[in-house]
Amino acid sequence: MSIPLVHPVILCGGSGTRLWPRSRRSAPKPFIPLIGERTLFRAALERASDPSVFSHPVVVAGAAHVSLIEAQLPDGMNARIVVEPSARNTAPAIALAAALLEPDAVMLVCPSDHFIADDPAFVAAAQRAANLAKDDWLVAIGIEPERPETGYGYIKRGEALDGGYRVERFVEKPDLARAQSFLAEGGFAWNGGIFAFRAGALLDELARHRPEMAELVQTAVSEGEQDGLQFHPSASAFDRIDGDSIDYSVMENTKRAAVVEASMGWSDIGNWAALQDALPSDEHGNYAVGDADFKEARNVLAMSDGPRISVVGLEDICVVVDGDEVLVTSRTGAQLVGKLKGPSQG
Numbered sequence: 001m002s003i004p005l006v007h008p009v010i011l012c013g014g015s016g017t018r019l020w021p022r023s024r025r026s027a028p029k030p031f032i033p034l035i036g037e038r039t040l041f042r043a044a045l046e047r048a049s050d051p052s053v054f055s056h057p058v059v060v061a062g063a064a065h066v067s068l069i070e071a072q073l074p075d076g077m078n079a080r081i082v083v084e085p086s087a088r089n090t091a092p093a094i095a096l097a098a099a100l101l102e103p104d105a106v107m108l109v110c111p112s113d114h115f116i117a118d119d120p121a122f123v124a125a126a127q128r129a130a131n132l133a134k135d136d137w138l139v140a141i142g143i144e145p146e147r148p149e150t151g152y153g154y155i156k157r158g159e160a161l162d163g164g165y166r167v168e169r170f171v172e173k174p175d176l177a178r179a180q181s182f183l184a185e186g187g188f189a190w191n192g193g194i195f196a197f198r199a200g201a202l203l204d205e206l207a208r209h210r211p212e213m214a215e216l217v218q219t220a221v222s223e224g225e226q227d228g229l230q231f232h233p234s235a236s237a238f239d240r241i242d243g244d245s246i247d248y249s250v251m252e253n254t255k256r257a258a259v260v261e262a263s264m265g266w267s268d269i270g271n272w273a274a275l276q277d278a279l280p281s282d283e284h285g286n287y288a289v290g291d292a293d294f295k296e297a298r299n300v301l302a303m304s305d306g307p308r309i310s311v312v313g314l315e316d317i318c319v320v321v322d323g324d325e326v327l328v329t330s331r332t333g334a335q336l337v338g339k340l341k342g343p344s345q346g
Contacts, residue, residue, distance in 0.1 A: 085235035088243030103200030117265025142189025
């Protein structure tokens with residue numbers, strides 16, 4: 001059975017404040033090098049660039065980041081950039097891309113700001129998901145859990161399908177005890193926010209569960225304009241959408257939800273502690289970028305674009321210096337960085 005060509009849809013939303021001060025609203029997480037020299041956005045494009053598997057990508061982003069996207073597109077890549085008039089969460093963004101594809105096109109929705117260490121495992125999972133999606137399953141790629149994580153949603157698998165499983169249920173972010181029980185029980189995967197759909201099937205399900213959103217997306221596309229690589233949906237229609245995530249609007253409501261599980265070295269790089277976990281470390285668990293010195297320190301992330309960082313007698317902290325901004329946080333406190341207020345977040 002032939003596997004259909006996969007159309008990558010790269011989502012570039014978000015304000016980037018959870019990795020402040022390195023990431024800012026003007027240049028958020030996907031567009032700055034955090035792991036190696038490639039940006040996460042560039043890595044997402046290259047990961048889905050094998051022409052025997054993938055078609056040309058569709059990138060969905062706000063106007064503020066179009067120049068960053070165009071600057072980081074690989075030479076000769078024939079991408080289409082869908083410029084959202086306003087931020088309306090993932091369901092309208094994905095629906096825009098679906099409405100611009102042929103109904104039978106199989107789309108693979110990928111966040112632009114996630115890290116994946118094992119590209120071949122990603123491609124294999126994408127092909128398994130595409131094979132299910134062509135038969136009108138709405139497929140989530142679930143990440144095999146490595147620990148009892150409380151920061152991710154979970155997917156409970158049900159009966160076996162060809163290459164995957166029917167979704168029994170989606171589970172909100174659990175507390176630690178419940179996350180531990182998920183690992184002990186088995187059959188649960190992290191919800192990594194990566195999905196495969198036949199474009200027409202996704203739009204049909206959206207119309208069934210969020211008819212007003214579906215209608216406004218179609219109007220925004222039909223009244224939109226193409227300008228070179230960029231497609232501009234009608235703002236007068238799109239701005240009227242009551243935004244929602246693809247999880248809440250479609251995946252948790254459809255009777256055709258499926259999951260394909262993968263182990264591919266995935267991280268959403270959701271905060272400084274998560275970034276540290278994705279980076280190599282010395283024998284004491286420390287990692288440094290720039291000028292840094294450790295003395296009796298353990299599990300410390302130190303990143304500086306200038307001044308020297310010295311850490312003595314501390315553990316489980318992250319220290320980041322970017323320009324004239326300095327952040328010091330515990331690993332447990334790292335999840336609160338995005339809630340900081342003030343002009344320095346810009």
